Amino acid sequence: MDAAVRELSYAQAIQEAMAIAMDMDERVFLMGEDIGVYGGAFQVTGDLVERYGTDRVIDTPISELGGAGVAVGAAVTGMRPIFEFQFSDFATLGMEQIVNQAAKMRFMLGGEVSVPVVMRFPAGSGTGAAAQHSQSLEAWLGHVPGLKVIQPVTPHDAKGMLLAAIADPDPVMIFEHKLLYKMKGHVPEGHYTVPIGKAEIRREGRDLTIVATSIMVQKALDAAAALEGEGIDIEVVDLRTIRPIDRQTIIDSVKKTSRLLCVYEAVKTLGIGAEVSALVAESEAFDYLDAPIVRLGGAETPIPYNPDLEKATVPQVPDIITAARDLVKGVR
Amino acid sequence: MAGASKAVVDSRANLPFVYRQYSPEQLRQVLHKMYLIRRFEEGAEECYMRGLIxxxxxxxxxxxxxxxxxCxxxxxxxxxTSTHRGHGHCIAKGAEVSRMFAEFFGKTTGYCKGRGGSMHIADVAKGNLGANGIVAGGIPIAVGAALSSKRMKTGKVVVSFFGDGANNEGAFHEALNMAAIWKLPVIFVCENNGYGMSTSTARxxxxxxxxxxxxxxxxxGVxxxxxxxxxxxxxxFKAVERARAGEGPTLIESKTYRHRGHSKSDRNRYRTKEEIEDWMANRDPITLFETELRDFGFIDDQGIQAIRDAVAKEIADGIEFAKASPAPEIATLQNYVYTEHA
Structure with missing residues (x-):
């Protein structure tokens, strides 16, 4: 197969990044629940334990708080741990170590240590796993100075941003939407990085800017394609990093299109859409707006089990199409 | 001061462990540091009362x-790894009191450049990864440091200090379990002073x-x-030997007592005056050690006075250093949040 068009799934891309990092650097190792012979709950670590052994692919007890703390302790003493939370919902169990320790240790100690830990969080709804295994909690962590929080959406970015995260001296939290794991895309061979803190314009357009995160980028692109036939030309910005946020790319895009729609899966209120809206409203792009900013986010409810209810909880392509069309046509 | 006389050395066979293991000079240094901890905290308390901290x-x-x-x-x-009650650990591990005072005064010459204060006092160069404001917060971190030691084969042993309150936190149990299953070179030290803030261990x-x-x-469990x-x-000593030999962790419970309240807001309503006075009068650790040293002939009154005088000067000099040190510029507020910023 031509290397230039080599395709991997999102999960395979992450696994490849971890293998490359472990080959390059003895200090890199993996920790998490059932990431060894089981291969991880979503088969992201796969057979890595066979290649790197149980010293570098460590099955932890079901101890998210302790496990996160061990990863932090290893990171400040010279190792490069990658800690997998089995589901992002379980961040709630490790929050103390993430928020009070990993995020603040360098600051509290006046720069005397670095905390180069990577934590991976399989996130999001759509798997029928109900309220405690389907949440999108990235904004919680995005609120904490000291952390970096990323949401790659393509296999290419999943690999490149993970390699950037491993090389980063500060703690990086990666939210991986579970429905992306099987999606395929072009992934270059070998080592490369995709910078943290830079948004990517996935599609250029003149009439409306959609700033989307994670799997909503795919849905926004589908909506944009559908509206093309109606003569509506949509720009889709893949935010990729929610802390530190790429203000300039958003502002420049809104200045060009004069309309902004934010689309994200997490609960709408106090979410990333509020931040994006506010930063546009505070910027020079405000004067360019021809219409009120619109947010499409998750419903104000836990994620339900019933598949129809579950779909109705988060924005779907038809919702984005309607919101985008109304916004461009001035329907309030 | 000269080393132990021949008579002292000969009689050491019947003395407790440390008097056989360490030289008289090392043991006098211990007394010196115990005084240094005591006077540092008294000095810090006085500076606090005077509004300097x-x-x-x-x-x-x-x-x-x-x-x-x-230590x-x-x-x-x-x-x-240390706790919110961590000044003693910091000094015992080798920190200088001048830079500790500077930290308490919020100065750039402090160990944390004025960002941490008392509750996050650290001295990474001397192996102190930091005090911690979260009860049991440092315990899993110590286990992670021990994992680094084992993986990188550095031979380092890690001690996690915590109080009796921490033993009811989930992090304590998760961390001890992981240290045991992976046989890590870590020692868990519970300094049981009888009270988690106001709640006694019995309750x-x-x-x-x-x-x-x-x-x-x-x-x-010792x-x-x-x-x-x-x-x-x-x-x-035994726990360190066990850890270095690759035999895994030990839990040491060190039963002790804090003479002062939990923090500066404590009205001491949960314990009696008699209880506090009994511990101060009859079980003061410095008095006990000093008496042993004197009884065993390792030090005389003159030697004790010399230590007290030297410590008093160190404390006074440390406070002067802190006072004279510069405060951080407001423009540096965001330093140390991310590595690329500073």
């Missing part, structure tokens, strides 16, 4: 033998001795009188 602080006065005993067998590059803890928790994680330096040091 803001915030709050948690004093370990009465617990000096525990900090010194545990006695540690090498300089061995590591510790908070289902086991009589916290060392009993060790059985649940298949590691030795109880020592935390106010007797030689007892603490002996237990620590």
């Amino acid at each position: 803001h915030g709050t602080m948690h004093l370990s006065i009465g617990q000096e033998a525990s900090a010194m005993g545990i 006695m067998p540690l090498a300089e590059d061995d590591q510790i 908070s803890t289902a086991v009589k001795n916290i060392a009993e928790r060790a059985a649940a994680y298949s590691m030795p 109880i020592v009188n935390g106010n007797i330096f030689s007892e603490v040091a002996e237990a620590s």
